[in-house]
Amino acid sequence: MTPITEVEGRRLALSNLEKVLYPASGFTKGEVLHYYATIADTVLPHLRDRPMSFLRYPDGPDGQVFFVKNVPPGTPEWVTTAQVPRSEGPARMVLVQDLPSLMWAANLVTEFHTPQWRIGTPGVADRLVFDLDPGPPATVVDCCRVALWLRERLAQDGVEAFAKTSGSKGLHLLAAVRPTSSERTSEYAKGLAVEAERAMPRLVLHRMARSLRPGKVFVDWSQNAARKTTAAPYTLRARAEPMVSAPVTWEEVEGCRVPERLEFRAADIGPRVQDFGDLLAPLLDAGSARPLP
Incomplete structure (x- = not known):
């Protein structure tokens, strides 16, 4: 069973909390989520309104590591997304605007990468x-x-x-x-x-x-x-x-x-x-x- 957690009124399925993501120190996925939950107020203003690129490492840094720019399949409808111009044509990307979205994204096990511009003024x-x-x-x-x-x-x-x-x-x-x-x-x-x-x-x-x-x-x-x-x-x-x-x-x-x-x-x-x-x-x-x- 995947535990369902409620974050500011949003229901979130947080999975594999015991999984060790950082083998050198035994740091688990649950600890990753705890880290983001405790510094959410500090990190969110730096993410807000910036289209998010995810560098995912769901099995830890020694497993497959891959970049995701488009909205991932299964993204909850309450996560904000926006259309972003790209050289190969417009694409939809995620905006991490609030704590539930941050915890949902952290559950994907990802590095957060942002551009130097905000969504209203691309480029x-x-x-x-x-x-x-x-x-x-x-x-x-x-x-x-x-x-x-x-x-x-x-x-x-x-x-x-x-x-x-x-x-x-x-x-x-x-x-x-x-x-x-x-x-x-x-x-x-x-x-x-x-x-x-x-x-x-x-x-x-x-x-x-x-x-x-x-x-x-x-x-x-x-x-x-x-x-x-x-x-x-x-x-x-x-x-x-x-x-x-x-x-x-x-x-x-x-x-x-x-x-x-x-x-x-x-x-x-x-x-x-x-x-x-x-x-x-x-x-x-x-x-x-x-x-x-």
């Missing part, structure tokens, strides 16, 4: 993003150096940057911007990535070429494109451990000397939110958005 970005991806032997410690340079450079243009771990090996930089076409934000982000490479040629790369990656930090500016998505704040990742894409303070970025300092698991997030609140809350305040130069 008009309100976020700027840089994904700093280290090529071994480079680590997140090297990403921190690049992040600090980008933070300074953005500040010169009046743009305030915020950082979160990718939940994998790297770091994400986010900034709230006044509504700007995705083409324009991509162009601006690419310009800064090129500048960063000029300033730190031995450390930074702005092109994706795999052959150039070892020992360098790839500053991926391409996730600003309208069709691209980025792992959402607070999402669990399909890793060996229940790692989270966790917001971090600039003091933590400056003080990072070993990668472990910026590794956060599901159990770390509740206490961090209690201590710091939502470090990315300014991204949700339209008043703090800045125009791109």
Whole structure:
């Protein structure tokens, strides 16, 4: 029997709660659901009104991992969906607008990925993003150096940057911007990535070429494109451990000397939110958005 749970008046079938999804730590599907239930108030504002791409891993990170952009079969009728323009024609996608929808989506066992625009204005970005991806032997410690340079450079243009771990090996930089076409934000982000490479040629790369990656930090500016998505704040990742894409303070970025300092698991997030609140809350305040130069 699949237990039926009621969440804010919606009936939800939550399945396989005992199933171990993270073998390295024995973390179960029930614990995944508990994680999202406890941080729902913090995560939902970052998901709301953004069409959701799901990176599903129903049998854990060692099983099949696959991307789902269209509304999954069996989606309850009360989950909000919306039509989204795509190069291959319009498609319907899920919007995670409330707690029942979040718990339904978490039950699919998924990473949450969102674009830099909201549903009412597709292709008009309100976020700027840089994904700093280290090529071994480079680590997140090297990403921190690049992040600090980008933070300074953005500040010169009046743009305030915020950082979160990718939940994998790297770091994400986010900034709230006044509504700007995705083409324009991509162009601006690419310009800064090129500048960063000029300033730190031995450390930074702005092109994706795999052959150039070892020992360098790839500053991926391409996730600003309208069709691209980025792992959402607070999402669990399909890793060996229940790692989270966790917001971090600039003091933590400056003080990072070993990668472990910026590794956060599901159990770390509740206490961090209690201590710091939502470090990315300014991204949700339209008043703090800045125009791109």
